[in-house]
Amino acid sequence: MSNRLTRRDMLRLSAGIAGTAALAACAPAPAGGDTMAGDSAAASDADGERTQIRFASFDWFANVPGIQWAEYHQDEAFPRYYEEHPEVEILWEPHGDGWSTKVLTNMAAGTAPDVMSTWPPIINTWAEKGQLLDLQPLVDQDVPDADDIFLAAGWDQCWDQITQIRMAMVTNIDVTSVYYSKPAFDELGVAYPEQDWSVDDCAATACALTKKDDDGEITRWGGQLRPSYVLGYFYYVEAWGGMVRDDETLMECMLGEEEALAAFEWIRHNMWDLNCLAQRNQVNASGIPNTWTGVLPADIVAFAERSADQFFDLADQMEEGSWDINHIPTGPVDRVCMGAPDQWCVYKGVADRGNHDDVWNWVKWIGAGEWYQDNVARRSGRLPGLASSADKWPGFLREIDGRLEPVNLEVIVDQLKTGEARGPQLFRFQSVAEELLVPAMEAIYVEGSEPVSILVDISQQVTEAQHATLERMG
Amino acid sequence: MAMRLARQWRVGSSQKRQDLITAYLCLLPWMVGFLSFVFGPMLFSLGLSFFRSDLLTSTFFVGFENYRDLFNEDLFWKSLRVTFIYAFSTVPLGSCLALMIALILNQKLLGLGIWRTIYYLPTVISGVAVSLLWLQIFNPRAGLLNNFLAIFGVEGPSWLYSSTWALPSLIIMSVWGVGANMLLYLAGLQGIPTHLYEAATIDGANSIRKFWHVTIPMLTPTIFFNVTIGLIYAFQFFTQAFIMTEGGPNNATLSMVLFLYRKAFLQIRFGYASAAAWVLFAIIITFTLIFQYSSRRWVYYEGEAAR
Structure with a gap:
């Protein structure tokens, strides 16, 4: 038997591929959302599988030597969260270079990730363009003492004066x-x-x-x-x-x-x-x-x-x-x-994607949860937005590297607390x-x-x- | 074209039809890609240029307002000036240098293959890596360039940190990529029949006359191609300015593409940025057509003479 591909075979093969592609393209989309995550979330629900949350974060985040921010999340933070919330699956999406441009394009297409790392003034622009979920009602409901437990230097910058919405939760705060x-x-x-x-x-x-x-x-x-x-x-x-x-x-x-x-x-x-x-x-x-x-x-x-x-x-x-x-x-x-924060914001599209509550639970866990906020200090070396974790930050850093013992790290916490930052x-x-x-x-x-x-x-x-x-x- | 193909279809034999089907099937992936990812977005951006749109919230038809505003904006004219200076400096400079290197590498040199590889190598390095490398070369105090100038007692300028020297720096840097042009010139040079040089030698022509009266005329198709493509690329320069200077200092390296990038992705004015893109397109197509038209007078195709 000859293995030679004749032109007739080639034509049949091509027609077959084109036909399959056309059928696939014409097939109805799964109901329940017009976006990638929406589709996946809706599909997951129908199958009784875990609800997916797309989590887009900087992947150059950690200052602590030897710690990869992406690995920390996938090896430690996500498994820890799954213990409490086995019903969800978090999909790590590293921002990479040109992240703000990519996210903007995603927003225009309605395919932005559910949760996104960002910072001012980029976040303010997204808020002005109506792309962010207002977290204030959720904060009022679940974190009523937010004004007291977060460092004002970071927390205040999560409020958008123009649109009057709570744009984000604080990841960490950078201080000069x-x-x-x-x-x-x-x-x-x-x-x-x-x-x-x-x-x-x-x-x-x-x-x-x-x-x-x-x-x-x-x-x-x-x-x-x-x-x-x-x-x-x-x-x-x-x-x-x-x-x-x-x-x-x-x-x-x-x-x-x-x-x-x-x-x-x-x-x-x-x-x-x-x-x-x-x-x-x-x-x-x-x-x-x-x-x-x-x-x-x-x-x-x-x-x-x-x-x-x-x-x-x-x-x-x-x-x-x-x-x-x-x-x-x-x-x-x-x-x-x-005193400028990095932040986590939520794309407005989650309201239609069927994973709104799961997304908020995750954001609340990373923004207001002590375990994760402590690890912002421990694993990334940065100053957490949660005041109680920020207090522990100098100690965590000295635990990581004993050579920081004589360094007056407390100055930085002081800068945050006195309103200097x-x-x-x-x-x-x-x-x-x-x-x-x-x-x-x-x-x-x-x-x-x-x-x-x-x-x-x-x-x-x-x-x-x-x-x-x-x-x-x- | 379509009519001709339809006619071919009607009058052709079964074999020809099968050939046509095969040809279309082979063309299909490219056509789909072109229509979906190039032509479609181009049409969309043309339409968008008549709207005030951020693609996120609101879109209003504004007719030619974006174009009018563009022509009234000082920064647009500044970016246009920067782009023209860059394009009309880099293209002649790059072409001459590429030709010069090609002429040298066309000689019987020892290790010719190695030299050709070395000169072509920079072309395969990514624009970002090249930009980072040149950042070091242009470093005012520790950079290679100023240290080299210092050997001759010349105090080099601040290069990328000076609004006077930033654009010339990017122009100098552009010669880094002459390898691709050089290769085309080399191919062109090797395609020149040797009998033309022999005839010129018999006529008593010296090397310079042979260069001007044999080499250059026979290379005009390659020169035409290189300059046309070079101009198209030069008008769209972006990466170097974006990475090395961010358009500064004081907008001294603000290219048109960087200008429209800022308008689209920082100010979220996609309609306005689309208008800027179409003005750039019009400029590029105008120069390409002028060049194409003028080529009838100066580009020599050997095959035409035989007809």
């Missing part, structure tokens, strides 16, 4: 603090920063710690403000008593006002005129492999504002007891730093504002080519752009 190298201070006989140091102290310390070689070239800058995102400097506006935008409409830009300009000028002066605070490009040009975690170990700067994700890296790269953490310096009016003052249409503000801030701080006074005009343009956007939306 000052990390400093003790040998750099000791070398020049400069006192370590005190808890209540002011911006004047900060500037003077930075200049005292800035070192130059024989040619007058700076070999180490005294300090560095939080880099990577120039809008991070807006916290200093609040420290000077100013506002980024009005509190009512969130559309009137106030960055051209006296207090804001004074704060911006303080930064610019110390960064560009005195150069005691390193410019972003100077640090980027230093050649160290990681400009985020490497500046202190490489002695590029003596102190630096950074996120609460430095501990294990610094423990690895610096001698035990040679570095510590302090508060952000106090401005003329206030002391403010970034706050969410960003976001505009109603943040991306529209950023389109104007980022180039202006880059011109001032990255290139040093413009004075801060350009913000008077830019500020006006931002306000106009906000109103134009609102008008366009009808």
Whole structure:
């Protein structure tokens, strides 16, 4: 018998495949939902199987060495949850690169995951576009003491002022603090920063710690403000008593006002005129492999504002007891730093997918459950949103790595509890504002080519752009 | 075309019909893919460009309002300027360099295969990896480029961190990908009949005259192809700007595709972004057609001469 495929065979085969594909395409969809999860959930119910929950999370989350966030969930958290809820199955969907774009596309198609990790201002945009389930009625029913048990710095940012909904539960909170190298201070006989140091102290310390070689070239800058995102400097506006935008409409830009300009000028002066605070490009040009975690170990700067994700890296790269953490310096009016949460939100589509209650139970378990929130600290090294877990966070970190014993981790919890750590003052249409503000801030701080006074005009343009956007939306 | 195929069907023999069926079946997967994933979305985006839409909540027909707003937006013109500078710098630069390398690799060099592989290799590396690599090369203090310039006593600029130098940096970086063009030129060069060079030698032509009067005319179809495709790609440049500069500093590297990406996915204005995409499409098609039309005057196909 010949194995040769004749043209006739090929035609028959092709026609067969095409016919099968056509029949499959024309077959009726399972009832009970117009989405992937909806379909699966409805199908599961009908078969008496477990209800599925699509859980989309960052997969780069863990700071603790050796812990993979994806593995932790699948090996520990999910099995633990199944003990209490055998009726559900959680499907892990790692966000990956470009996650916000993908989720947006999913939302347009009605196929967004049931539960999604996110952060401001992305979540605010999703809320504005009506894509999120309002969790407030569920919180009122099941977590009535929510306002007391969650850290306000994170919890408050889960409420959307425009749509008046509870957008999310807190995963963890990131806080900006000052990390400093003790040998750099000791070398020049400069006192370590005190808890209540002011911006004047900060500037003077930075200049005292800035070192130059024989040619007058700076070999180490005294300090560095939080880099990577120039809008991070807006916290200093609040420290000077100013506002980024009005509190009512969130559309009137106030960055051209006296207090804001004074704060911006303080930064610019110390960064560009005195150069005691390193410019972003100077640090980027230093050649160290990681400009985020490497500046202190490489002695590029003596102190630096950074996120609460430095501990294990610094423990690895610096001698035990040679570095510590302090508060952000106090401005003329206030002391403010970034306290921004990662969050879990729920796609509005769950209302029609048949898994609404199961989804909420899961979100409640990870958002308000002590076991999971403790593990946000234990397994990821980040600060949990649940106040009781946050209190235990320094202890958990020291259990993981004994070299953190002499580090004042309590400063960070203190920053959260005293209200020093706050969410960003976001505009109603943040991306529209950023389109104007980022180039202006880059011109001032990255290139040093413009004075801060350009913000008077830019500020006006931002306000106009906000109103134009609102008008366009009808 | 359809009429012709229908006629063929009617008058053709049974064998021909079977051939046609086979051909259609083979074409079907591509046609389905093209209609579903290219042509369909293109038509959808054309329609969308006449609506004010975020694809999530509301969609209003606004006629040409998106196009009008686009032409009134300063940032759009800035992105257009950046795109034009990039396209009309990278394409001639890349083409000349690719031709130069191809000419060298067309000689009888030792280890020719290795050299060709080396020059082609960068083409197979992903855009993201290339961008990360060039970030290091352009590092003002520790980067290769400024250290190289320092050997000659030249203090290099801040490259990607300067609004003056950021776009030239991306243009310089574009030469990294000349390997693909080089390969096509190489194929073109090897397709030039040797008897033309022999005839030119007998006529007393030196190397330069042979290059201008034999090599270049015979390569014009390859040049035409490379430049056309190069322009189409250059007008759509995105990855490098997105990864290396995010369009900055001060929007100095804001390409049109990055502009429309921001409008679509950050400001969630899909109708407006679609309008921007169609303006870009119109620009690309206009230049392609102009180039196509002009090719009649300067592109030489050997086969045509024989007809």
